[in-house]
Amino acid sequence: MIKIVKSFFNSQVKLLELEKHSDKRGYFVESYNYKDLKKIGISKSFFQDNESFSKNIGTLRGLHIQKHPMYQSKLISVKKGSILDVFVDIRKDSKTFGKHLKVILKESDNYVLYLPYNFAHGFCTLKNNTLVSYKTSNYYSPRDEVIIKFDDNKLNIKWPKVLNTKYLSAKDKNGKSIDEL
Numbered sequence: 512m513i514k515i516v517k518s519f520f521n522s523q524v525k526l527l528e529l530e531k532h533s534d535k536r537g538y539f540v541e542s543y544n545y546k547d548l549k550k551i552g553i554s555k556s557f558f559q560d561n562e563s564f565s566k567n568i569g570t571l572r573g574l575h576i577q578k579h580p581m582y583q584s585k586l587i588s589v590k591k592g593s594i595l596d597v598f599v600d601i602r603k604d605s606k607t608f609g610k611h612l613k614v615i616l617k618e619s620d621n622y623v624l625y626l627p628y629n630f631a632h633g634f635c636t637l638k639n640n641t642l643v644s645y646k647t648s649n650y651y652s653p654r655d656e657v658i659i660k661f662d663d664n665k666l667n668i669k670w671p672k673v674l675n676t677k678y679l680s681a682k683d684k685n686g687k688s689i690d691e692l
Contacts, residue, residue, distance in 0.1 A: 513547045516622065519612050520600055525553070525625040526614060540621060542588070543646065553625055555584045557646035565592075565636045565643075569675035571683065573633015574599055574659040581655035582628035584648040592641025593617035594634040595671050599659065601692060602629045609689050611668055616643075631659050635674050658686035665689050 512530040519525075532539045541547075545556070563572060574597065577583040587596060599611040615637070616622055626632055634643065661668065661679075666689055676684075 512541075513544065513551060513623075515551055517614075519598075520605075520607055520610075520630075522552075523600075523627050524598055524612070524630060525551070527551070527623045527625060529621045529623060531621050542623075543586070555648040557584075557586060557648050559647045559650050561645050561647065561651075562590075563643040563645075565641045565678070566639060567675065567678055568636055568639050569671075569673040570636045570641075570678040571633065571661055571670070571674055571676070572680075573597065573683065574631040574661055574686065575633060576601060576631040576657050576659070577628070577649065577652060578655050578657055581649050581652040583651075584628045585624075585626045585632060586646040587616065587624040587626065587632070588622065588644050589616045589618050589620075590642040590644050591618050592636060592638040594636055594641060594643060596624055596634045597632070597668055597670075598624075598626055599631040599666060599689070600629070601631050601659075601689075603692075609665060611666055613668075631657075633661060635670055637671065637673060657692070658682050659692070660686040660688055663688050
């Protein structure tokens with residue numbers, strides 16, 4: 512069973528909680544169920560699973576998005592550690608274009624963040640040895656990937672103090688401004 516904990520950007524983005532069954536052995540969580548997602552308005556099929564492991568606190572990944580025709584919606588969860596997850600509305604006809612919101616995801620909360628394809632995504636690790644898992648509704652295409660500057664002045668994202676730019680990838684360092692989209 513999946514329930515919506517919170518919705519953002521007119522219910523486009525959803526923070527979901529997975530039902531956890533615990534006993535003396537440990538726990539069981541059904542981490543993906545198409546029928547349950549469809550019941551709460553997420554009718555996307557997901558085709559690819561990805562994992563991201565970050566050794567160091569303050570590692571930043573993003574802000575990433577796939578452009579047409581390889582748009583990707585995402586289901587994001589933290590399997591180990593904790594992240595500050597940031598998502599940016601890039602719907603050009605939206606009143607909230609270029610606005611961002613943040614949510615903390617951690618291994619103990621059983622949360623999954625649903626991001627539709629028209630939101631850029633990035634995160635900063637809040638603990639060492641953080642493992643992030645995400646499902647995507649389309650396959651990754653390097654030529655259709657767009658990186659938005661994590662420090663774009665127009666976005667004005669307040670990243671946590673633990674952010675360490677020495678852990679940025681070359682492509683994340685050289686992202687485009689929101690105005691270049």
